[in-house]
Amino acid sequence: MGEPLVINDQRIAAGSRAILELKLPQLYTHTPMAMPVHVVRGQHEGPRLFVSAAIHGDELNGIEIIRRLLKPPLLKRLRGSLIAIPIVNVYGVIQNSRYLPDRRDLNRAFPGFERGSLAARLAHLFMREIVENCSHGIDLHTGSLHRANLPQVRANLDDSETLRLAKAFGVPVLINANVRDGSLREAAAEHGISTLLYEAGEALRFDEISIRAGLQGIINVMRALAMLPAGRAQAKTASEPYVARLSTWTRAPESGILRTVVALGARVKKGELLGVIADPFGEKETLVPAPLGGVLIGRTQIPLVHEGEALFHIARFEDAREVAEHVEAFHSNQIEAIEGDSEPSIV
Numbered sequence: 001m002g003e004p005l006v007i008n009d010q011r012i013a014a015g016s017r018a019i020l021e022l023k024l025p026q027l028y029t030h031t032p033m034a035m036p037v038h039v040v041r042g043q044h045e046g047p048r049l050f051v052s053a054a055i056h057g058d059e060l061n062g063i064e065i066i067r068r069l070l071k072p073p074l075l076k077r078l079r080g081s082l083i084a085i086p087i088v089n090v091y092g093v094i095q096n097s098r099y100l101p102d103r104r105d106l107n108r109a110f111p112g113f114e115r116g117s118l119a120a121r122l123a124h125l126f127m128r129e130i131v132e133n134c135s136h137g138i139d140l141h142t143g144s145l146h147r148a149n150l151p152q153v154r155a156n157l158d159d160s161e162t163l164r165l166a167k168a169f170g171v172p173v174l175i176n177a178n179v180r181d182g183s184l185r186e187a188a189a190e191h192g193i194s195t196l197l198y199e200a201g202e203a204l205r206f207d208e209i210s211i212r213a214g215l216q217g218i219i220n221v222m223r224a225l226a227m228l229p230a231g232r233a234q235a236k237t238a239s240e241p242y243v244a245r246l247s248t249w250t251r252a253p254e255s256g257i258l259r260t261v262v263a264l265g266a267r268v269k270k271g272e273l274l275g276v277i278a279d280p281f282g283e284k285e286t287l288v289p290a291p292l293g294g295v296l297i298g299r300t301q302i303p304l305v306h307e308g309e310a311l312f313h314i315a316r317f318e319d320a321r322e323v324a325e326h327v328e329a330f331h332s333n334q335i336e337a338i339e340g341d342s343e344p345s346i347v
Contacts, residue, residue: 005041005048005081007129012081015043022129024090025118033091035122037130038070038084046080047225050130051218053085053140055107055184057092057099058203062140065214068343074219080227083130089122096204098144108180110187127187136165136225137188137195138218142210143202146302147310150264150295150327151200151213155185157243162194167241168224169196169217172326173297175315176245196221202301206346209334242323244315247297252277252305254286259303262296262312265331267324269293274312277305292316295323 005012008020018041021034051069053062066086075082087093089106099105104119112123131137143149154177157163166174177197179186188195198217200210222228252258256277262268268290277286288311298313305311317323338345 005039005133007037007039007083007133012039012041014041014045016041022125024125025121035085035090035125036087038066038086040070040075040078040082040084042078042080042227044079046078046227047136048081048083048134049222049225049227050083050085050134050137051140052088052126052130052137052184054087054089054093055139056105056141056144056203057089057095057097058145059098059140059142060093060204061142061201061207061210061214062198063087063093064206064211064346065140065218068211068215069218072219074228077229078222078227080225082222082227083134085126085130088126091118098203107184108182110182110184111190123184123187126184131184131188131191131193134193136221137184137193138221139184139195139197140214141197141199142205142207143199143298143301145203146300147298148202148264148301149199149313150297151198151210151330152297153217153241154197154199155195156189159194162196165194165221165224166196168220169198170220170241171198171200171213171217172241172323172330173295173315174241174243175247175297176243208338208346209331211346212334212337212341213330242317242319242326244294244297244317247294247313247315248291249298249310250274250288250291250312250314252307252309252311253288255305255307256280256284256286257303258288258300258305258311260299262299264296264299265324265327266296267294267320268296268314288312290314294320295327 020037024033109119109123113120152173154175157176201207294314294316
């Protein structure tokens, strides 16, 4: 991509860094609002990668991932451009909310419209200034409120380039996920931009393992794109990730208080007990069995549940035992990395 890089009417020269603020609609108090954008441009042309976080304002892991991503001296050897947007939904972050002030989900408003709703205007701005300037993208997410997700990449794995980058990311589980109407990933795909969605942890919480896995995954993708030089870790034989093409949520058969008995990443067999729902006095108990065999990739974190509520997210694999062992090894490797790293761990 040899064209000039111009964002927010500012031209970013090769070999330079810039911090920009995309002007947003002000609050009703007339308080100015802006979306922060950090651009790192290498001396030589190459891919242009956007990394975005907090499209949902309560999903915070990505903010810390991007903070760490912008620190390494390795970026001095960058080829191409890195465009990092740590907080897309500034309004939601201020309110600790997934949504915008008009209660719309920004990740259902793409590609947006310049004269539409607040969500549509933000989506349009992001597409015009960020996505249309890029060749690849990584969108960082967590589970929704009171739900935790195993580190995973969701993408259109039927696209060969997207599959290559998803494998390079380095998490044990890949989900072949159809794009959702109005999502950033769908809008980017319509522009021919391969985009990965990284899911890990839960809303309104920092999770050190999820953060470190996400940071390393982005660096791995940048190396796969030849934006960064290959590292020593790449010389080792990496474990092939496992692809799930079917996943399902198990829902609460009754309202009550849930006791969960299965950990994230665990292998479960069809009919195996996932949890028990009891009334407040514990006199009546309802068992929650697994509807299919697979690996637990998401679950609710709050024990107070209503009938029909999503409790456990199970992904199906050809060899669930092997996947569970791979997940456990991945988790152990992350803990070892934490113990040997100078970066203070969030606890």
